[in-house]
Amino acid sequence: MKVKRWKLAAFLLPCLLLFALIYLIPLGMVFGSSFFEWKAGGVFNFIGLDNYINAFTNDPRMITALKNTVIWVLMQSTIHVGLGTIIAFMLARKMRGWKVLRTIYMFPNVVSAAALGVIFLNVFNPKYGLINSFISQITGNDFVKNWFFDQNSAFITVTWSWLLYTGMIIIIVLAALLAIPEDVLEAARIDGATEMQLNLQVKLPLIRTTLGTCVIVAATSMLREFELIYLTTQGGPGDLTINLPLYLYKTSMTDNNYGYANMMGVVLIVAGVITVYSINKLFRMNESDY
Amino acid sequence: MKKLFALLLTLAMVLSMAACGAKEEKPAETPAETPSEAPAEEAIEITFPTMWVGTSTMTQWWADRIAAFNAEYAGKINVKVEEIAGDQNYVDKMKVLYSSNSLPDAFAAGGYNLIDSMQDQLVDLTPYMDDELKSLASDLCWEVNSRDGKIYGVPQARQVIGYFYNKDLFAQAGIEKPAETWDEFFVQCDKLLAAGITPLSMDTADSGWVTSLMLCAMVADSDAGEEFMNTNLPKDYNTPEFIQAAANIQKMFQKYTTPDAVGGAYENAAANFFMEETAIIANGPWMVSDFYDTNMVEEGFAEKIGCAMYPGGVMYNSGKIGFNVASKDEEHIQATLTFLKFINSEESQRLMLEMTGDVPAMEGISSDNVKPQVNEVLALGDAAKRSINDFQSLWYANVVDEISVQYPLLAQGQITPEQFAQALTDAAAKN
Numbered sequence: 001m002k003v004k005r006w007k008l009a010a011f012l013l014p015c016l017l018l019f020a021l022i023y024l025i026p027l028g029m030v031f032g033s034s035f036f037e038w039k040a041g042g043v044f045n046f047i048g049l050d051n052y053i054n055a056f057t058n059d060p061r062m063i064t065a066l067k068n069t070v071i072w073v074l075m076q077s078t079i080h081v082g083l084g085t086i087i088a089f090m091l092a093r094k095m096r097g098w099k100v101l102r103t104i105y106m107f108p109n110v111v112s113a114a115a116l117g118v119i120f121l122n123v124f125n126p127k128y129g130l131i132n133s134f135i136s137q138i139t140g141n142d143f144v145k146n147w148f149f150d151q152n153s154a155f156i157t158v159t160w161s162w163l164l165y166t167g168m169i170i171i172i173v174l175a176a177l178l179a180i181p182e183d184v185l186e187a188a189r190i191d192g193a194t195e196m197q198l199n200l201q202v203k204l205p206l207i208r209t210t211l212g213t214c215v216i217v218a219a220t221s222m223l224r225e226f227e228l229i230y231l232t233t234q235g236g237p238g239d240l241t242i243n244l245p246l247y248l249y250k251t252s253m254t255d256n257n258y259g260y261a262n263m264m265g266v267v268l269i270v271a272g273v274i275t276v277y278s279i280n281k282l283f284r285m286n287e288s289d290y
Numbered sequence: 291m292k293k294l295f296a297l298l299l300t301l302a303m304v305l306s307m308a309a310c311g312a313k314e315e316k317p318a319e320t321p322a323e324t325p326s327e328a329p330a331e332e333a334i335e336i337t338f339p340t341m342w343v344g345t346s347t348m349t350q351w352w353a354d355r356i357a358a359f360n361a362e363y364a365g366k367i368n369v370k371v372e373e374i375a376g377d378q379n380y381v382d383k384m385k386v387l388y389s390s391n392s393l394p395d396a397f398a399a400g401g402y403n404l405i406d407s408m409q410d411q412l413v414d415l416t417p418y419m420d421d422e423l424k425s426l427a428s429d430l431c432w433e434v435n436s437r438d439g440k441i442y443g444v445p446q447a448r449q450v451i452g453y454f455y456n457k458d459l460f461a462q463a464g465i466e467k468p469a470e471t472w473d474e475f476f477v478q479c480d481k482l483l484a485a486g487i488t489p490l491s492m493d494t495a496d497s498g499w500v501t502s503l504m505l506c507a508m509v510a511d512s513d514a515g516e517e518f519m520n521t522n523l524p525k526d527y528n529t530p531e532f533i534q535a536a537a538n539i540q541k542m543f544q545k546y547t548t549p550d551a552v553g554g555a556y557e558n559a560a561a562n563f564f565m566e567e568t569a570i571i572a573n574g575p576w577m578v579s580d581f582y583d584t585n586m587v588e589e590g591f592a593e594k595i596g597c598a599m600y601p602g603g604v605m606y607n608s609g610k611i612g613f614n615v616a617s618k619d620e621e622h623i624q625a626t627l628t629f630l631k632f633i634n635s636e637e638s639q640r641l642m643l644e645m646t647g648d649v650p651a652m653e654g655i656s657s658d659n660v661k662p663q664v665n666e667v668l669a670l671g672d673a674a675k676r677s678i679n680d681f682q683s684l685w686y687a688n689v690v691d692e693i694s695v696q697y698p699l700l701a702q703g704q705i706t707p708e709q710f711a712q713a714l715t716d717a718a719a720k721n
Contacts, residue, residue, distance in 0.1 A: 253386070258389065
């Protein structure tokens with residue numbers, strides 16, 4: 001059936017208007033104002049690329065935030081997705097209780113970030129936290145470590161609060177694994193493929209685009225991560241666990257330096273576009289194998 | 291049939307959207323319909339966001355006062371209250387509203403100084419000063435809320451802060467009375483440690499209120515330091531007094547406090563004091579009501595608590611930033627001032643003293659229902675050799691925030707006291 005153009009336009013228009021109003025115009029404002037010195041009290045002067053130049057040449061906190069963001073994006077794209085994929089492959093064998101395990105793995109994904117933050121603060125509390133108490137029990141000595149604020153443990157402790165909780169990745173990969181046509185697997189088995197070969201050389205390549213989706217989800221989640229850091233370390237000790245969204249928030253809310261904060265917003269958007277484009281290319285997302 | 295169904299469906303959608311988007315209009319009242327009635331005067335609505343919610347010591351007082359105001363001014367002034375829990379959240383929200391030029395009619399940031407950063411959108415209250423308004427606070431309090439001879443805030447309370455100590459724990463350590471010098475103070479900390487008692491409650495989060503009170507009291511232990519602690523918006527923290535005080539704070543973090551101090555907030559520090567795990571906490575008299583709250587402390591806890599002046603005779607003893615007004619027109623300014631006069635009336639301030647222990651801005655308010663520690667703190671304030679203002683009222687907001695970033699580094703020896711002072715100086719330079 002051929003749909004008339006005006007009808008198409010009429011139905012698309014509300015959506016396009018909303019998109020322009022909620023995303024496009026604010027995006028343009030963010031981009032435009034990143035070239036201004038815009039501070040509280042009505043300061044609004046065009047300064048060209050000064051915000052960008054200052055950020056990359058004269059702002060150690062910006063460099064730390066950018067570095068941490070990149071590290072977390074890489075860790076989430078590799079370790080997080082890798083772990084989730086391995087667990088999904090194990091669950092796909094449908095051993096006894098696999099559905100229960102799948103549900104358990106999803107628990108952290110259904111708890112709000114605020115609640116998770118409080119849980120982690122308590123688990124890692126230096127006085128009464130679960131981890132310190134457990135170590136004290138095992139060693140028989142009083143063990144005290146301020147996990148979130150010790151220079152040596154803060155980064156990894158914050159990372160812990162999202163890196164290992166792979167419920168979403170498991171669900172996506174598992175769905176893809178269970179959707180692989182049985183005749184493909186049967187053919188491989190007839191050709192003498194072992195279980196390991198079946199997993200690595202047949203199933204894994206077949207779910208390539210799904211893995212790409214997982215990597216995009218994981219990587220972009222780290223470009224947006226804010227709540228858990230804010231609720232636990234607030235970027236500390238010092239700037240050890242600060243990332244771009246948190247620095248953006250502080251620059252805007254505490255320093256009231258909106259132009260500089262919007263510069264960070266632009267950097268984040270550009271980083272997001274590059275990340276998604278690279279992953280699309282790497283996983284050949286627009287090509288299907290079956 | 292299909293076309294008809296689609297048409298009906300589209301029509302229904304359009305109508306429902308129109309209904310959702312339609313502005314709610316009141317039915318027009320024509321004089322013909324109500325010939326004998328005078329047109330009803332509409333109540334003026336003013337907006338006021340409050341942080342006095344949940345576990346705030348002011349919650350009960352605020353609930354009482356707003357109920358009383360609503361009863362007295364029903365149909366005339368309607369206060370639209372927005373609840374925002376937490377000082378920092380409140381301040382952040384005000385900053386967002388300021389940046390979009392939409393500050394509420396009145397706001398009170400719990401002593402945080404928003405006057406200097408938002409002055410251009412605040413109402414200069416000087417022309418509105420009448421005898422009634424002036425009598426609500428002492429000259430000292432009005433002074434703190436003024437800039438260049440113009441008044442930008444209606445004071446609510448005085449800031450009188452020393453520290454509280456646990457007399458039982460002091461006795462266990464063989465300490466007879468609070469220290470008069472900082473050297474003696476640290477000797478007492480060592481005695482407490484030797485007796486197996488953690489001397490100090492400290493914190494680093496949310497500007498490290500408890501810790502920073504100690505820091506600034508140490509800074510003020512000299513003429514130059516006292517002057518620094520009465521200077522509005524200082525830019526340079528690289529002073530010998532400040533660096534020495536930062537060095538002492540570093541020592542306190544490393545030796546005399548609990549493991550959860552670094553990263554902990556006021557609530558953690560207070561909990562340690564309430565559970566008698568620490569012997570000393572710096573804070574104001576509004577904390578006294580908690581000493582009697584058996585949901586928080588054990589029965590009889592209050593009797594163990596004494597009040598002390600900081601070594602060197604230093605007390606926080608100043609006015610406090612009060613209510614700021616940002617109404618956009620004369621009608622709302624007048625309504626807001628009526629509200630503030632009620633909320634800061636003699637009765638309201640007396641109730642505040644009784645219910646929260648906060649010290650009224652008005653001189654001469656007293657009550658028989660005040661907890662003894664509150665009176666002790668007030669007496670100490672009157673006897674202080676050096677009176678200072680607090681850092682949240684004086685320093686740039688981003689410097690106050692930077693403290694929380696730098697304290698953990700200072701505590702763990704990652705930076706020196708000199709670097710700590712420089713970091714705050716750098717933050718101040720951004721303004």
